[in-house]
Amino acid sequence: MTPVDESPDLAVAAFLARPVDHLANIPWPFPDDLTAFRYSVNVDPARVPRPTLAGEWGRHLVDLGGAEYPRLMAERRRILDADPGRVQLRPGMELACWDLLLYYLRDLAATYPALMHLAEIGDRFRWRNFVLGTNQEFILGDAATLPCGPLEFLAREVPDDLLLVVERDGRLYFDAGAVTFAAAWSVSFDVGMDMYEIHGPVPRLTGEGITARAEQFLKRLPADQVYRRVNWTLSASDSRKYDVSLEELPAWGRDIPAMIRAGGWERVQLRIELEHFVRLPMTGAVTFNIRTFMASLAELRAVPAWCRQLAAVIEELPEDIAAYKGFADYRDSVVDFLRSPLPANGKTER
């Protein structure tokens, strides 16, 4: 066993003391010169740091999010406690969930050695997360040794939504998930669907061959190389609401008409998903894990080049894609806001 750091408290205090900056780690979704966005199979090798105008993203598989991490995890745990239906498993997925748990705990311990630790002897493990206070012994494959299933246990430790895909009869099926921050979809509705059924509502995707290419890519995903993809949308839900799933539609569905009536475009959130594809070593199941980042349009004003680019992309976006993404009704106002002059006390440019 590797000895645990004698004084993790200091490391945790230093980790939590860093000021929260929602732009610093945001995976800016557009290449520098892009002004017209269309769907594509935009996948790249993961764990490669990408500098941006505001900071950097993508160095690690899991981005804890600095001082925001405990708040994010409290929100995740509150939702899981209130709605057990956010964790869904089709029969036969238990081993893949253990595979996922072990892969991620090992990765976290290697990436954040001052904050997290995994001790291993044979099939016995002890997981310690000094930020959240988790201290859990378990035996791999023995669900009775964890307080909940391995998929949910991991979901309570990492900010990512966790989705597992397996191949059957040549098709990829979404057969397990722990999802609390879905952008207008529902894990209990989608679980068990194949790639074509899931992506049926997305305009152009299957018709233009993108679903087929995405499926081919995932079927051929090698075991030794993790890939990632970035996706984006706008969210008019107020105050950084992560849970805009269909389950919560009655709660956030009123936010959009209310915002259209009242204005307040600076509170609209740019919502970016960083998705990681890992082929798990024991079972060959593939992950589609989604880490959601958000920054308000008010925050984006600190980077005028981003405001200009986002305005151009939203203005040019075809109506069907804007409607699917849910902002067709207010996109002109957002473009106007992004192009309006900074108020006199506005922040300095980056």
Ligand code: HEM
């Ligand atoms: C390279 C692989 C993939 C690509 C290129 C891709 C592409 C897309 C795109 C373009 C959208 C629309 C998003 C938007 O406009 O905001 C979407 C939605 C979605 N994707 Fe994928 N996807 C991939 C893999 C997967 C996998 C493996 C899963 C499931 C495990 C998945 C689940 C979903 C879900 C649940 C939605 C929302 C659908 C809805 O609105 O009902 N995707 N995907």
